[in-house]
Amino acid sequence: MATRGVPPEQCPGRFHQDEAVGISPRGLPRALDLGGLLEPLAHRGVSLGLSRLKQALPALGHPEQCFPAVQIAGTNGKGSICTLLAAVLTAAGVRVGVYTSPHLVSWRERIRVGPSWIPANRLRQLLLQVNAAAAEARLTPFEALTAVAFRHFAEQGVELAILEVGLGGRLDATTSHPDRQLIGFASIGMDHCEYLGSDLESIAAEKAAVLQPGSMAVSAAQHPAVEAVLAGVASQASATLRRVEPLALQEGRLLWRNRALHCGLPGQVQRHNGAVALGLLEALGERGWPISTTAIELGFAAARWPGRLQAGRHQGLPLLLDGAHNPAAAAALRAELDRQPGPVDWLVGVLANKDAAAMVSRLLRPQDRLLLLPVPGHACWTRQALLEALAGQGHRVPAGQIREISPDPAAVPAILPRALDLLRQSWGGSGAAVDMTGRRTVVAGSLYLLGNLMADGAVETQP
Missing domain, CATH: 3.90.190.20 (Mur ligase, C-terminal domain)
Structure with a gap:
């Protein structure tokens, strides 16, 4: 998972900025008025597809080529997996970008580097910068924000990005990123049927289509119908599929490799989400990323994800x-x-x-x-x-x-x-x-x- 396409020194405005002390953000930023910057695109609503964003990215200097990414797909638990991954990677000293959706209070929540949300003024500036390309390519608001996230990550010298799929997967804007060699699958169930299909198999196929040739996926325990679809798509794509079982729970802690992990995210569902996050961290370690046991313990304990239990x-x-x-x-x-x-x-x-x-x-x-x-x-x-x-x-x-x-x-x-x-x-x-x-x-x-x-x-x- 190395940087592809554009040498690091050519990535736009690449630099490191002092971060707020911490591993995971606390609280929420204030609501942000973007002054109509997204409203001109809003009439396009939900319109799935990759061609528009791929058309716009060259005019922005191909920021997506400046860093590799881990993509998280699924129905429930994607945000928790992203949060756990980001907290551990930050604890490990990796400069990580995180792109999630939707937000609770502020657009800023969707884009952050380490524990720091994108600054309000910078979000406005980047939306202005992508405005011309967005208008020409007829981007949706989600696609424009995805372009902003790519640009912000490139400018901030992000070493690895975590991208949460917005809707589906096959035609989601995050799938336009070219270097997604690691994929995480949260639990897949019935949702957004008007876009993805009316049965589990159809929905699973849309989500499984994020797999690239040679990529590796880590999947939570799934319904048998979903398991079959994931296995079939992985085989067709020459991708590796690792299934992880839910972690055991003892006195409120997740058991992993004879250790009891305190998890800052509450609920039994973290047995599933935590297993996927740990599987992805193991795969990152196999690829040379500095994932230590200490970083895992610190990151899991520090993780916070508002609005969930x-x-x-x-x-x-x-x-x-x-x-x-x-x-x-x-x-x-x-x-x-x-x-x-x-x-x-x-x-x-x-x-x-x-x-x-x-x-x-x-x-x-x-x-x-x-x-x-x-x-x-x-x-x-x-x-x-x-x-x-x-x-x-x-x-x-x-x-x-x-x-x-x-x-x-x-x-x-x-x-x-x-x-x-x-x-x-x-x-x-x-x-x-x-x-x-x-x-x-x-x-x-x-x-x-x-x-x-x-x-x-x-x-x-x-x-």
Whole structure:
């Protein structure tokens, strides 16, 4: 995985800049107004394909040729794997660039070098620089941001980039990077069916297509149908496929090579994500990267990934925040909560293109209550549509178990107080106070919902 195409001294503005002390970023940057820099491209929406970005990159000096990359594909867990990899590599002294999506609060979250997000002014400058090429090639916003990430990484002297696939894989903008000899596959499940296909095999094929001749892939444990697709595509591409089993867990620590790793990312799902990250780190070590046991221990402990099983508070009330937004992620979240049984109050916003009925059927238990919240700027499921879909899928959920808050764009900051007031005072319609003792409140269903609540200051979170 050496730099290809362009000698390092010819990469644009290649230099090293003092970084913030630390291994993994803490907290979140403030929301950023890009002043309409992405709006002219927004009307193109989601349009998968590699040709547009490949057309634009030569005009930008081919920044993608200045560093090798590890690409992470899959459905659930991609961001966690990226975070673990980046933290370990940073602890090992590798100058690593990280490109992930979507963001919670600020566009800056998507692009960072080591623990440092791209500076706001630099993001604006780079968007201006790619503007002409973006207009000529008719780039989508995601493609323009991918070009910005490549340019920033080249300028910052990144030695290795970690690229999270945005959607699918075969036609995702990150796949335009020419040197992706290591691929990580997180858990693959049903999501984005309108773009990737209506069955697991079709979705897996789209994601597996990121494999290059001679590349190596490390895959989490998968559904048998997905396993078969990955194996077939790897064979056709003359690529190597390594399957890793979930790590064992002992007293809250991940067991690896007779060591107990403290992981800064919570949840049983890290048994799977951690296994993929460790498999990729082992492969990097085989290729000469300086991956020590100490760096692995430091990196895993320091890793943070906001919005995933994250503790928060609103006016003193404890909240659990999780961006679960598809059926598999909802099932994983429910399994995590079932480790400590008890009634749950769900504050859920689900975008209209998601399978809300399948999600809710996995989340709800008889003693739970679910309140549908609007997600500002997005079409969302309504209570009536959800009840009909649940019935259509054969799920019997009492109508009184689900309520909703109607959208009100002028009252975004008040969504959470309204929701909690409904839970506490008037759920049953009698106006009598509800005893909240022993009930947990979980906000889930959409990363966009979490981001809005965080940006508005409605939720206090711990780094």
